[in-house]
Amino acid sequence: YHIPYSSLSFVGFLTLCLAIALQPLRHLVQSLADRYFYREPYNYHHTLQQASRIITSTIELKPLLQSIISVIVNTMKAEWGCLFLRDEGNGDFQPEAFEASMEKCLPPPALSDNCATVKALRQGRNLLVREEIERFSEREEDKRVGDELGKLGCDLALPLSVKGQPVGLLLIGPKLSGDPYFQQDLDLLSIVSNQAAMAINNAQLYREVVQIKEYNENILRDMQGGVIAVDAKQHITVFNRAAESITGLRGDDVVGKKVDVLGPDLAKPLVLALNLDRLYFHCERTLSNTKNDALPIMFSTSLLRDAQGRDSGAIMVFSDLSQIKKLEQERNRAERLASVGRLAADLAHEIKTPLVAIKTFAELLPEKFTDAEFQKNFLKVATKEIDRIDSLVSQLCNLARHPPLQCESLDLHSLLEEVLTLLSGQIDGQGIQLVKDYAEYLPSLQGDRDQLKQLFLNLIENGLENMPQGGRLTISTLFENERLENGKYLEVKISDTGSGISSKNLRRIFDPFFTTKEKGTGLGLSICHRIVSDHKGFIEVENNKDGPGVTATVRLPLLPDLLEEDLDAIDSDSQQST
Known part of the structure; x- marks a missing residue:
């Protein structure tokens, strides 16, 4: 049986029209089915417990946000839900978690911080229901809120606040069933949103x-200096x-263990900080690493305190000075080589002067050998100039020699009094007014008694020589207990009222053989500079x-006392307490 082509075309056209006409009907049926099937009631308390358990089961932010919005959308059987968090940078609210059923x-x-919805929630409104706003509110602000929620396709908006401060907000779309949100829904959402805000x-x-x-x-890992905390x-x-790099120890092998595993060089300063509050600032010592290499380090210690101000630990920061010490040695070697020429020339000049006098008398000796007066003068001049050369050589040896420091605990005021006693005759003879401006408290100083005595003797003698006709000599002391670059230090100032020194000569006063005095050798201040440098200190004249x-x-500087003595004191105290 043959069907005409025109009939087939008509049937196809009719089928197409029916399909187009039935498409809205399909959506309508689907919508009615959704409303019917999604009206299944939920158990309020069971749902609340389940929501609380899910919300509190994670502490990671991203999974938490997704869990919160999933619980709300699935419980309310909403078309969609979105959770916003406040951007601390610009104050806007950014969508961070989204869940959709369609x-x-x-x-x-x-959402901008200035939009009507956000403003309404920030003003203390705990819930925005679009249906209620559109039907019952005549306020202009609410109309703008309703318009915004309508454009977003949102039925509910809830704030997420902690202690009155917004951390985010929650937007929920219509229910799949088409039903409004009932009071039970709103109560549940309010409780869940409060819990969610705290969890967020x-x-x-x-x-x-x-x-x-x-x-x-990351900071600790990338720091060039070593950091140890206990x-x-x-x-x-x-x-x-x-x-790890400086000590040769592995962090995994020492973290969690007693500080003793670090060895005495590192452990003792930390123990002293914890037990005696003894802190060190930019102190140098030698560290023996795992390879038994003597490693120079500089370290500082500090106490760690908790919120109540109680000691909770100690920290040490230290750095390897090996390269710095090598550079210092190279620089000192270069400076010594450069100074050899100047020193040789100055030394030749200083020795040549008395030799010229001796030579002159020696040349006249054949002619005036029998002259008693000549013999007397020759003996006097030769002895004087030879003594001068001998003194010059002795001072030069003292300058060049660096004897090891014989450190002991010193009372700086007592040391100054000893020097002043030695010079009391010269002070009284010149009619010098002596002023002592001593600090009320000075801690003990670790230093070499003989060398420091020589230091202050030279400086005070210089001051007296600058005032041959009398004047005022002021000696003052000060204890600087501040965390400066060089830590704690004692300061001594010796001032005179003489004629002063020209700015040109001030730059050279520590150079060997430089002097402005007729009878000076120019080695006194050079020796003073060497003594102060050996004690890790500083000296300046102005x-x-x-x-x-x-x-x-x-x-x-206050060089640290012997750590072993301090630890013995700790051990003694602990034994007495037990």
Whole structure:
């Protein structure tokens, strides 16, 4: 049986029309089915417990946000839901988690901090229901809120606040059933949103803690200096990569163990900090690493305190000075080589002067050998000039020689009094007014008594020689207990009211053989500079700013006492307490 082509075309056209006409009917049926099937009631208390359990089961922010919005959308059987978090940078609210029951739903855009919905929630409104706003509110602000929610396709908006501060907000689309949100729904959403806000705040704090921890670990890992931290029970808590490199120890092998595993060079300063509050700032010592190499280090220690101000541990920061010491040695070697020429020329000049006098008398000796007066003068001049050469050579040896420091605990005021006693005759003879401006308290100084006595003897003698006709000599002391570059130090100032020194000569006063005195050798201040340098201190000489004269300032660091003695004291105290 053959069907005409025109009949086939008509049937196809009719089928197409029916399909187009039935498409809205299909959507209507689907919508009615959704409303019917999605009206299944939920158990309020069971749902609340389940939501609470899910929300509190994770501390990671991203999974938490997705869990919150999934619980809400699935419980409410909403078309979609979106959770926004406040951007601390610009104050806007960014969509962070989105859940949709229908594929056609897309996440809403970010919400400005100035939009009507956000403003309404920030003003303390706990819930925005679009249906109620559109039907019952005549306020202009609410109309703008209704318009915004309508454009977003949103039925509900809830704030997520902690202690009155917004951390985010929640937008929920219509129910799949088409039903409105009933009071039971709103009560459940309010409770869940409050719990969600607390959970989000905790997750954000946790993330900040993790970020800070990672940031600190990155800093410690990349620091060039070694860092060691111990807790109040002397267990090692931090041992960074640089500490591993300097000491040769592995962090995994020492972290969590007692500080004693580090050896006495590193353990003792930390123990002293914890037990005696003894802190060190930019102190140098030699460290024996795992290869038994003598390694020069510079270290500082500090106490760690908790929120209540109680000691919770100690920290040490140290650095390897090997390269610096090598550079210093090379620089000193170059400086010594450069000074040899100047020293040789100056020494030749100083020795040549008395030799010329002796030579002159020696040339006249054949002619005046029998002259008694000549013999007397020759003996006098030769003896004097030979003594001068001998004194010059002795001082030169003292300058060149670097004897090891014989350090002991010294009372600086007592040492100054000893020097003043030696010079009391010269002070009284010149009619010098002596002024002592001593600090009320000076801690003991670790230093070489003989060398420091020679230092202050030279400086005070210089001051007296600058005032042959009398004047005022002021000696002052000061204890600087500040965390400066060189830590704690004692300061001594010796001031006179003489004629002063020209700025041109001030630059050379520490050079060997440089002097402005007729009878001086020019080695006194050079020796003073060497003594102060050996004690890791500093010396400077400058003209007085408020009058005539010169002030010599000596700063001597408080070298740490022997750590073994301090530890013996700790052990003794612990034994007595037990």
